[in-house]
Amino acid sequence: MTPLERILKAEIAQTGPIPVSRFMEVSLQHPTHGYYTTRDPLGAAGDFTTAPEISQMFGEMLGLFLAQVWMDQGMPAPFNLAELGPGRGTLMADVLRATRGVPGFHAAARVALVETSPALRAKQAEALTGHAPIWHDTVTTLPEGPLFLLANEFFDALPIRQFVRDGAAWRERMVGLEGDALAFGLSPAQPLPWLDALFPATPPDTLVEYRPAQGMMETLAARLRAGGVAVIIDYGDWDGTGDTIQALHQHEMIPPLTRIGAADLTSHVNFSHLAAWAAPMRGGFTTQGAFLERLGITARAQALARAPDAAERIATQHRRLTHGAEMGTLFKVLALCDPARPGLPGFD
Numbered sequence: 227m228t229p230l231e232r233i234l235k236a237e238i239a240q241t242g243p244i245p246v247s248r249f250m251e252v253s254l255q256h257p258t259h260g261y262y263t264t265r266d267p268l269g270a271a272g273d274f275t276t277a278p279e280i281s282q283m284f285g286e287m288l289g290l291f292l293a294q295v296w297m298d299q300g301m302p303a304p305f306n307l308a309e310l311g312p313g314r315g316t317l318m319a320d321v322l323r324a325t326r327g328v329p330g331f332h333a334a335a336r337v338a339l340v341e342t343s344p345a346l347r348a349k350q351a352e353a354l355t356g357h358a359p360i361w362h363d364t365v366t367t368l369p370e371g372p373l374f375l376l377a378n379e380f381f382d383a384l385p386i387r388q389f390v391r392d393g394a395a396w397r398e399r400m401v402g403l404e405g406d407a408l409a410f411g412l413s414p415a416q417p418l419p420w421l422d423a424l425f426p427a428t429p430p431d432t433l434v435e436y437r438p439a440q441g442m443m444e445t446l447a448a449r450l451r452a453g454g455v456a457v458i459i460d461y462g463d464w465d466g467t468g469d470t471i472q473a474l475h476q477h478e479m480i481p482p483l484t485r486i487g488a489a490d491l492t493s494h495v496n497f498s499h500l501a502a503w504a505a506p507m508r509g510g511f512t513t514q515g516a517f518l519e520r521l522g523i524t525a526r527a528q529a530l531a532r533a534p535d536a537a538e539r540i541a542t543q544h545r546r547l548t549h550g551a552e553m554g555t556l557f558k559v560l561a562l563c564d565p566a567r568p569g570l571p572g573f574d
Contacts, residue, residue, distance in 0.1 A: 227482045230259040230487030235403065239493035243402030243411055246471070247438065250385035250491050255342065259487045262343045262383075274381050274474050274490055277459070277514075277553065281543035283530070285320025287458065287521040291571060292321065292374050295455050298568040302453050303334035305372040310340045310365065315353030321376070322357060336360070338368055365445050372453035375446065381500065382460045382492040387436045388469065389421060391428045396421055399433070401483070408483040424499065425467065434467050435493055443503035446562070450507050455563040455570065459514060461556045462495030470494035498559050509561035510573025517549055517555025520572045563565035 236250060238244060254261045277284040296305065309318050316339065325331045337359040341347050347361055362368060388399035395415040402411045425434045446456050462470075473482040475489040482491060497511060523544065531540040548554045561570050 228259070228485065228487050229406070233259070234401075235406075235408065237478070238401070238403055238408075243400035243413070245387055246399050246401060247385040247387045249401040253486050253489075253491055254383065254385070256487065261487055261490060262346070263352060264345065264487075274477065276313060276317075277547055277557075278313065278320060278378065280546050281540075282320050282323075283523050283526050283543065284518070284547055285317045285525060286324040287518050288376060289321035289324030291362050291457070291521055292455070294378075294571050295326045295483070295568075296331060296334075296374060297328075297452050299372070301330055301334070303330065304336050305334055305374055305454060306338050306369055306449075307335040308338040308340065308368055308373060308375040310375065311331070311383070311466060312339045312341055312350050312379040313346060313378075315339075315350035315359075317378055318350075318357075318374060319353045322354070336369065337360060337375075338566045340365055364493055365442050365449075366450065368445075368449060370449070370452065373446070373449040373456065374454045375456040376459075377456070378459045379492075380460070381437065381458060381495045382440060382462065383490070384437050384439055386437065386471070386493050388471075389418070389434050391425075391434070395431065408486075410483070410486075417428065418545075426506055428467065430470050432467050433469050435470060435496065437493075437496065437499065439500065439502045443500055445505045447504040450504075450562060450564055453564065453567065455509060455561055455567075456504075456507075458495075458497075458500060458518055458560040458562070459557060460495040460497075461553075462497060464511065464557060464558070465496060465498045495558075499559055500550040501562070504562050506565060507562040508565055509563045509570045511558065511560050513555045514557035515548040515550065516557055517559040517572045523548060 230253060257263060257265060288308045312318055337357050339350055339359050340362045341350065342363055388394040390399060390412060392415040394417060397412040397415045400411050401408055402415055428434060450456060470493045471482050473480045473489040473491050474487050480489055527540050527544040531537040546552045561573060
């Protein structure tokens with residue numbers, strides 16, 4: 227039993243079953259034992275590997291995308307170059323390396339990172355030496371002005387609430403105790419009109435997931451009125467139902483109610499909700515594979531593959547990022563900008 231499992235069991239014993247969102251919040255963000263507050267979860271020695279850690283090509287394509295949008299919008303200066311959940315800082319470092327030859331881009335950029343983990347902030351500071359990043363706990367403190375923002379595998383880790391349709395009402399999925407073990411259960415049924423609006427005509431017994439990110443998306447939309455673009459990349463789909471919570475420990479799937487505080491917890495992103503909450507901002511929606519191909523990742527891979535003994539390694543990286551059997555179709559890209567701005571490269 228992990229220390230955090232003891233803490234959660236004591237809380238449930240005292241106050242009763244807790245929502246799934248509370249379970250995820252404590253598991254991931256507890257100040258002493260939370261998963262993200264106590265470790266670097268990335269890479270072979272961690273629990274999962276993200277696209278920027280797979281290949282520099284991912285960050286290079288996104289950097290060139292941001293630079294092109296910046297130029298198309300009249301090269302505003304200064305502007306906020308921001309990332310939500312920057313991991314080790316690898317993506318932002320690759321973006322900055324890829325754009326160092328773009329006249330005026332670095333001089334105008336103010337690097338801002340939304341990160342709460344002390345362990346990861348230290349990694350980011352090391353990766354971004356010389357770029358003077360400013361850290362923020364939430365998006366609400368991002369500076370005013372044009373915003374060019376990346377969020378790669380950020381929203382999937384935000385705590386979600388789960389509900390099951392029961393006639394004209396809903397029952398919330400809770401985490402409680404069965405004997406001495408944590409177990410899922412359901413709350414009493416109650417009408418929830420706001421959930422009806424998000425999931426209309428849902429059949430009985432259907433489980434749905436709600437990610438409380440409306441305020442965050444509204445804040446981003448308000449910032450984008452001054453110019454810029456937000457690019458959200460994550461696994462999920464435009465819409466959907468069903469239980470998608472998964473726990474990862476040492477690159478293996480495990481039951482979500484085990485290894486609490488020592489395993490990553492995520493769920494699929496419902497991109498239609500994020501887009502609706504950011505209205506009237508809009509830009510485009512496509513798969514990661516299609517997006518990277520339209521930005522020229524194949525040409526970049528061919529160039530990198532000319533280095534000695536690099537061809538097989540680069541081909542493997544390219545496949546992982548773009549192929550339908552890997553990350554190419556499971557991961558989606560949502561871009562948001564003021565509709566009065568020029569169209570965005572990489573989208574039909």
